[in-house]
Amino acid sequence: MIxxxxxxxxxxxxGAAAFVALxxxxxxxxxxxxxxxxxxxxxxxxxxxxxxAGDSIVYTNNGETRIKxxxxxxxxxxxxxxxxxxxxxxxxxDSRGQAAGIGIKFSSDSEQTRLLNGEALVDxxxxxxxxxxxxxxxxxxxxxxxxxREIVVPAIWSSADNWKxxxxxxxxxxxxxxxxxxxxxxxxxxxDFESAATESITARAYSVNDGPVSAEAQLTIELPLRxxxxxxxx
Amino acid sequence: xxxxxxxxxxxxxxxAAAAVNYVPVVDQHREAxxxxxxxNGGVREVLHINIPMDRVMAGSPSLRQPLPxxxxxxxxEKFGGLRSELFKVRNERDTVIGVAxxxxxxxxQLGSIIEWVVHLPARGSIYVSMQDRVSERGHRxxxxxSGSREFENLQGEVTERWIADSSGSEGSSAxxxxxVSQFVGREEEL
Numbered sequence: 052m053i054x055x056x057x058x059x060x061x062x063x064x065x066g067a068a069a070f071v072a073l074x075x076x077x078x079x080x081x082x083x084x085x086x087x088x089x090x091x092x093x094x095x096x097x098x099x100x101x102x103x104a105g106d107s108i109v110y111t112n113n114g115e116t117r118i119k120x121x122x123x124x125x126x127x128x129x130x131x132x133x134x135x136x137x138x139x140x141x142x143x144x145d146s147r148g149q150a151a152g153i154g155i156k157f158s159s160d161s162e163q164t165r166l167l168n169g170e171a172l173v174d175x176x177x178x179x180x181x182x183x184x185x186x187x188x189x190x191x192x193x194x195x196x197x198x199x200r201e202i203v204v205p206a207i208w209s210s211a212d213n214w215k216x217x218x219x220x221x222x223x224x225x226x227x228x229x230x231x232x233x234x235x236x237x238x239x240x241x242x243d244f245e246s247a248a249t250e251s252i253t254a255r256a257y258s259v260n261d262g263p264v265s266a267e268a269q270l271t272i273e274l275p276l277r278x279x280x281x282x283x284x285x
Numbered sequence: 286x287x288x289x290x291x292x293x294x295x296x297x298x299x300x301a302a303a304a305v306n307y308v309p310v311v312d313q314h315r316e317a318x319x320x321x322x323x324x325n326g327g328v329r330e331v332l333h334i335n336i337p338m339d340r341v342m343a344g345s346p347s348l349r350q351p352l353p354x355x356x357x358x359x360x361x362e363k364f365g366g367l368r369s370e371l372f373k374v375r376n377e378r379d380t381v382i383g384v385a386x387x388x389x390x391x392x393x394q395l396g397s398i399i400e401w402v403v404h405l406p407a408r409g410s411i412y413v414s415m416q417d418r419v420s421e422r423g424h425r426x427x428x429x430x431s432g433s434r435e436f437e438n439l440q441g442e443v444t445e446r447w448i449a450d451s452s453g454s455e456g457s458s459a460x461x462x463x464x465v466s467q468f469v470g471r472e473e474e475l
Contacts, residue, residue, distance in 0.1 A: 058293060062289065062294040066293065066300075067300065069294070126353065133381060136383075138341065140369060153369055157410070160406075164310045174434070176404055176412075176433060183395065186398060186400055190433040233433075
């Protein structure tokens with residue numbers, strides 16, 4: 052009787068492990084590396100920043116994750132309602148590497164996360180100020196499944212506790228129907244402007260202890276041409 | 286015994302699939318909302334930020350000591366007129382329910398800009414553009430430009446006001462920034 056029970060338990064363990072392996076290696080959950088905005092006929096604006104927390108002006112979270120708040124004395128988000136949230140302020144660079152604005156990003160773990168579908172989701176918003184140009188609000192859902200599967204998990208498995216390579220992926224997965232972020236302008240040339248955006252990451256090094264070490268993100272915002280309507284009064 | 290192993294294997298696969306599907310990976314903590322209904326329709330919610338306890342970041346070239354200690358505020362002159370702040374946001378029960386950013390800028394080309402983004406993790410975010418002018422009662426009025434998730438189909442106004450703490454008690458805050466939001470549903474075309 053005990054032999055049968057052990058056999059059943061062993062079978063269950065192997066079954067659960069097989070399921071986890073299937074989930075992890077499932078080729079159907081790979082993310083598209085091609086952004087819908089890359090085929091637009093409109094102009095696009097690219098804003099880049101370093102993903103490493105130490106390169107930001109301020110980065111804070113609950114203080115218990117592997118990415119440590121920066122600078123060290125920043126107030127941490129430890130209260131129950133904001134424990135799953137991070138806040139970052141960073142300089143955003145244009146495509147020539149010149150400072151083009153300041154961006155503040157809030158990211159919260161999403162309750163829509165479904166690992167079965169290859170979705171490790173984060174709800175995030177950007178508040179962007181570009182001197183001489185205006186302000187923008189970007190709302191997006193990001194999917195970090197490929198990032199976790201291809202960078203974070205291999206880094207944990209590595210005996211050196213790190214990952215090095217060259218990885219590129221679009222992390223924006225919504226809320227737009229084509230998997231794009233929603234952009235709303237607030238002032239200046241962007242006032243009353245509505246558009247789409249995507250965010251992508253190019254990663255080269257990741258450490259289990261410190262998080263991303265060498266990684267750049269790119270926020271690509273579509274700039275639709277504005278039709279100037281002249282109203283003719285009778 | 287092999288049959289028992291196979292049954293166990295299938296049970297393990299089903300149990301793991303059920304666990305991954307039904308056990309929530311993320312479960313955001315929710316505080317019960319403190320919302321009142323306006324007599325003319327819509328709802329009203331009062332949020333506040335205790336200063337200095339809830340200030341996460343305050344950056345501006347005019348600040349002698351930007352917050353937090355050790356922060357490297359960009360010295361590029363194009364950010365000269367900008368003041369950027371990050372806060373924790375509390376509800377009327379004085380419980381932290383989210384985070385917020387405030388950008389204030391005086392730009393030659395853009396004029397005066399004052400904006401808020403309030404991010405409530407379990408609910409969504411709102412984006413507010415404030416007027417530069419402060420009313421006689423000390424309020425600054427703003428329009429909700431956009432919102433996400435719970436706030437996506439809402440429109441309305443937000444007022445900001447500084448309320449100094451005159452209690453003088455030891456350990457009390459310098460005051461608080463009060464944000465009063467009034468939301469109504471957006472009319473949708475049939």
